[in-house]
Amino acid sequence: MLKSLTQHRLSGLALLAIIILLVPAFLNNPFQYDMATLVLIYATTVVGLNLLVGYAGQISLGHAGFFGMGAYFSAVMTSRFDWSPVPTLILGAALVGLVAYIVGRPILRLKGYYLGMATLAMGFIIYITLNNEGWLTGGPDGMPVPGLSIFGWELSTFNTYSFLGMEISGSLAWYWLMGVMLILGVWIAQNLIDSPIGRALRSVHGSEVAASVVGVDTPKFKNLVFVVSAIYASLMGSLYAHFQGFITPESAGFMESIIFVTMVVLGGMGSTLGVIFGAALLTLLPQLLADFHDYEMMMFGLILMLTMIFMPKGLLPTTQAFIRKKLHKKAEDKA
Amino acid sequence: MFSEFLQYLFTGITIGATYALIALGFTLIYNASHVINFAQGEFLMIGGMATVSLIGLGFPLPVAMVGAILLAALMGIALQRFAIAPAKQADPVTLIIITIGAAIFIRGIAQLVWGRGYHSMPNFSGDVPVRIGGAVVNTQTFWVVGIAAVLVAGLVFFFTKTMIGKAILATSMNKVAARLVGIKTDMVLMLAFLLSAVLGSIAGIIVAPITFTSYDIGIMLGLKGFVAAALGGLGSGMGAIVGGLTLGIVEAMTAGYISSDYKDAAAFGVIILVLFFMPRGLMGARVVERV
Amino acid sequence: MSKKLLRRGGLLAATLAAGIFSGAQAADPxxxxxxxxxxxxxxxxxxxxxxxxxxxxxxxxxxxxxxxxxxxxxxxxxxxxxxxxxxxxxxxxxxxxxxxxxxxxxxxxxxxxxxxxxxxxxxxxxxxxxxxxxxxxxxxxxxxxxSDRLAAERVMQDMQERGITKIGLISGTGGFGRSGREQTQQVAEAMGIQILEDVTYSPSDTDMTAQLTRIRNNQDIEAVFNFGFGQSPAIVTRNFAQLGIDRPFYQSHGVASNSFLDLAGSAAEGLRLPASPILVPDSLADDDPQKTIVQAYxxxxxxxxxxxxxxxxxxxxxxxxxxxxxxxxxxxxxxxxxxxxxxxxxxxxxxxxxxxxxxxxxxxxxxxxxxxxxxxxxxxxxxx
Incomplete structure (x- = not known):
């Protein structure tokens, strides 16, 4: 049982790695790399959020707040105080984790929609602060962010680099970097899920009362996951800021939070590969619909609505169940 | 000094009454189906925009209003029939996303049909404001507060004195038991969405002369309504009213006395504080969670 | 049914993909x-x-x-x-x-x-x-x-011509209003105009009476300047009229359109703003170099x-x-x-x-x- 579980986990990771390796073969201009890199950034963010929403069963409608805090910490520190990007984003993540820990304790006692409300309020307060403190954040018009420099190299999508004797473009380098981050993110998340903590977590999703009866310290675990998912968001927010080169408070806004949750739910709550799929879909859909101009908004809403109505468990789990059913039927037919 | 306070109070009550109506819409649907309907704000938008466009076509104001309310009611039923009912077994979060999708869809259509501009609607009765104790009050304020009060009284009567109202209440308390005593729960659900849409569209019409109206007015007002509902306690009608008025007054007082920069932040801070001490809102049911 | 839907979906996806990937062609246009x-x-x-x-x-x-x-x-x-x-x-x-x-x-x-x-x-x-x-x-x-700086300069120049030295400023918290507010503060200081009240509203606000009450109750204020865009300035204008603030009122170029007049209605009567000549093509002098081009547009x-x-x-x-x-x-x-x-x-x-x-x-x-x-x-x- 344990062995099959580990094998399953590794095969999932391997599948993901293969997909990430193969995607560049289908990309034929830097813009598409841009989009692919954004998909990876959002995917890693929602892999973290999925721990909270999918496994611990807690609604968060303010997660972009953490994303925005990470982004702005990196932006402000590297541009106004000349801090080095990599240590800055790590320190930023630690600080955001601390904030999540402090906020999480009272907030996570709330249940269901009330938790949704409290996280929404928290996200809004972060957004409003970023908007209002223009002397530091540039206000609603945002602020430019220096490029990501690693060991003195500035990673820009307009440069090319030689790496192990190969010429690679900056776009490709960013793509690989974020690909590695996603695999790392998934690996850490899966380890957490399969650990004793993870089992406790899933019991929280099942029934909190039952979990505490059998001796699981539910508040502690919920808070831990809240902190972990906030750290994911903060790190990705920082990288997003460096990648985009510009950041506005909207990246911490309510709509962004909703988009994050939608990525999780659309892809399939509790399915790591599923939420990655959800992130890809929601990042690319606006680009695909852009040519419909006036009809874009209507189509986006319709697609969102129909997918959730007909696949309430999310795209990937529903598809998996469908395939499994087909295979099962085939096997039956043969017998 | 006192006139200043009075001015802020009237401002707060006007917008608070609107929030309360939106929150009541949330409460109705929540009670009947445990869904938080994020498309609630779109009913407001339909109410305001349809009225404006019908006036533009030459209909008198009362006819336009009735037309708009009917359109919203139809929309409410359609939302329940085609979006919520098919996804009965879905997770609460999934239902939230469905209603968000529906809201975007409705907004997308409205934008195609009515364009993207803002539209004004005339006050129901005259533009000359009334002075009360040094404060200046827009005549529309009386319409907003008055109509909100009438609607609330109507709802109370409906739920306590009529069979259909009682049936809705019974369904919200226990669906299975309600079905056993012969209540058609499907009908009840549809009725809840219809009522909610009617409330929302009326709110949208009566505030349009104050706030103007456009295809995207529902986003922020709908959100504020949800905040008010949660503040008062989800599922409590009284809570929706108290939550709405509190939210409106807190906003106006912060804007007047402290700083308008952090007006919205103050409102959200109050929410967190209230939930910290009363995890089910100001008047939420103190029920024990079922295992 | 579902198969047909799927096939249609596939077709749609393929068309969409073709759309997005057909970016660069030999550029004649x-x-x-x-x-x-x-x-x-x-x-x-x-x-x-x-x-x-x-x-x-x-x-x-x-x-x-x-x-x-x-x-x-x-x-x-x-x-x-x-x-x-x-x-x-x-x-x-x-x-x-x-x-x-x-x-x-x-x-x-x-x-x-x-x-x-x-x-x-x-x-x-x-x-x-x-x-x-x-x-x-x-x-x-x-x-x-x-630039918004030019707008602030132009407005305050007009204020000075009318002998106004003390004003109340109200502005939106969106990007336009916030930048405009900063420029107005700087220009005011340079031109020796005092800003006695400085209040803001968020672009989604539906009633600015509370903010304007603060300005109304300051008797020293000689004129009011609103820097914002979208529908909010129209609400400000109406609230301004309702409160009966009987002082000169200025808006920014952010509302320079006829739809603003439609929204604000009679409340806008008498207010001033800086704008391009597009709104008044007929009033331009015949020798104005912009006249023909504005009229044509x-x-x-x-x-x-x-x-x-x-x-x-x-x-x-x-x-x-x-x-x-x-x-x-x-x-x-x-x-x-x-x-x-x-x-x-x-x-x-x-x-x-x-x-x-x-x-x-x-x-x-x-x-x-x-x-x-x-x-x-x-x-x-x-x-x-």
Whole structure:
């Protein structure tokens, strides 16, 4: 049982790695790399959020707040105080984790929609602060962010680099970097899920009362996951800021939070590969619909609505169940 | 000094009454189906925009209003029939996303049909404001507060004195038991969405002369309504009213006395504080969670 | 049924994919890229801008194009969201490989796209207002609207002429209002005007009575200035009238459109604002160099779209015409040549004003390109 579980986990990771390796073969201009890199950034963010929403069963409608805090910490520190990007984003993540820990304790006692409300309020307060403190954040018009420099190299999508004797473009380098981050993110998340903590977590999703009866310290675990998912968001927010080169408070806004949750739910709550799929879909859909101009908004809403109505468990789990059913039927037919 | 306070109070009550109506819409649907309907704000938008466009076509104001309310009611039923009912077994979060999708869809259509501009609607009765104790009050304020009060009284009567109202209440308390005593729960659900849409569209019409109206007015007002509902306690009608008025007054007082920069932040801070001490809102049911 | 649906879905996906991947082809037409806030809170900017671009690209093509090549407009709707704007800018320069970009309805959208556009070395004419876009000067970035700083200067100049020295300031917390507020504070200090009350409102506010009450109760305030755009200034105007604040009232160029008059109604009577001459083509003197061009634009726009013009569409008109002039001057779409041509444009008469670009000034407009208008009998009146 344990062995099959580990094998399953590794095969999932391997599948993901293969997909990430193969995607560049289908990309034929830097813009598409841009989009692919954004998909990876959002995917890693929602892999973290999925721990909270999918496994611990807690609604968060303010997660972009953490994303925005990470982004702005990196932006402000590297541009106004000349801090080095990599240590800055790590320190930023630690600080955001601390904030999540402090906020999480009272907030996570709330249940269901009330938790949704409290996280929404928290996200809004972060957004409003970023908007209002223009002397530091540039206000609603945002602020430019220096490029990501690693060991003195500035990673820009307009440069090319030689790496192990190969010429690679900056776009490709960013793509690989974020690909590695996603695999790392998934690996850490899966380890957490399969650990004793993870089992406790899933019991929280099942029934909190039952979990505490059998001796699981539910508040502690919920808070831990809240902190972990906030750290994911903060790190990705920082990288997003460096990648985009510009950041506005909207990246911490309510709509962004909703988009994050939608990525999780659309892809399939509790399915790591599923939420990655959800992130890809929601990042690319606006680009695909852009040519419909006036009809874009209507189509986006319709697609969102129909997918959730007909696949309430999310795209990937529903598809998996469908395939499994087909295979099962085939096997039956043969017998 | 006192006139200043009075001015802020009237401002707060006007917008608070609107929030309360939106929150009541949330409460109705929540009670009947445990869904938080994020498309609630779109009913407001339909109410305001349809009225404006019908006036533009030459209909008198009362006819336009009735037309708009009917359109919203139809929309409410359609939302329940085609979006919520098919996804009965879905997770609460999934239902939230469905209603968000529906809201975007409705907004997308409205934008195609009515364009993207803002539209004004005339006050129901005259533009000359009334002075009360040094404060200046827009005549529309009386319409907003008055109509909100009438609607609330109507709802109370409906739920306590009529069979259909009682049936809705019974369904919200226990669906299975309600079905056993012969209540058609499907009908009840549809009725809840219809009522909610009617409330929302009326709110949208009566505030349009104050706030103007456009295809995207529902986003922020709908959100504020949800905040008010949660503040008062989800599922409590009284809570929706108290939550709405509190939210409106807190906003106006912060804007007047402290700083308008952090007006919205103050409102959200109050929410967190209230939930910290009363995890089910100001008047939420103190029920024990079922295992 | 479901199979049919699936097949249709597949077909749709394939068409969509073909659409997105067919970006770069052998470029015969001159590609004008654009990202505008056609929907979202800034749609009142993006909508007339897009209509103007479409209309004039068609018109230029009917008349034989530029350098004998047709123009092709590639545009995306950023919905007023800065990161969308940045992504569409990326698509324009990297996938569509446009020759020049005319777009960016808001300052936020413009500034989000600037780092990328600068690096890609594509000439970019922004349609947004804030002074930060062209100050400090960025080699590849130009803009057509007057800066908010000029608006503040023009308004306070008019105040001084009326002997006003103490004012109340109310502004939106959106990008436009916030930048305008900062510029107003600086200009006020330089011109010796005191700001006695300084209040704000968020763009989604539906009632500004509370903020205005503070201004009304300060008896020393001689005039009120509102810096904001969208529908909010119309609400401010109505609340201002309801509260019976009997002092001169100024708005910014952010509301310079007839739809503002429709929204604000009789409450707008007597207020003043700085604006381009688009709103008052008939009042311009016959020898005014802008008269014919403004008249032509207004007539063409109103005939084609059956709605009244706004100054915002005019920004797009000037952006497109500056781009065309620069490409013609450069004799090719070579980016550096076009950039230099843009930088050296002199005496270009547009609907917003007369542009005199230089390496130190990528906006090229002077404060006198703003005219002060007053609302009289529900219409605009030019104040000489």
């Amino acid at each position: 001159i590609k004008i890229g654009s990202f505008l806030s056609v929907t979202g809170p800034a749609s009142f900017l993006g909508d007339p801008e897009l209509k103007t671009l479409r209309m004039y690209v068609d018109k230029i093509n009917e008349e034989g194009g530029v350098l004998g090549r047709p123009l092709e407009l590639v545009h995306y709707d950023d919905e007023g969201n800065a990161s969308n704007a940045r992504n569409y800018a990326s698509r324009l320069v990297r996938a569509d490989r446009v020759d020049i970009i005319v777009g960016g309805s808001t300052t936020g959208a413009t500034m989000a796209a600037v780092p990328l556009i600068e690096q890609s070395r594509t000439p970019f004419i922004s349609l947004a207002g804030a002074v930060v876009i062209t100050d400090p000067v960025k080699p590849w970035v130009f803009k057509t609207p007057q 207004v007539d063409a726009y109103e005939a084609r779209w059956n709605e009244s013009v706004s100054t915002f569409g005019g920004y797009a008109y000037d952006g497109l015409m500056l781009a065309v002039a620069a490409i013609e001057e450069a004799g090719s779409t070579d980016r550096e040549a076009v950039r230099q041509a843009l930088e050296n444009i002199q005496g270009h008469v547009g609907v917003t004003g007369i542009f005199n670009m230089s390496p130190n000034d990528h906006n090229g407009l002077a404060a006198d390109s703003f005219r002060i208008l007053e609302v009289v009998d529900g219409g605009w009146k030019l104040i000489e």
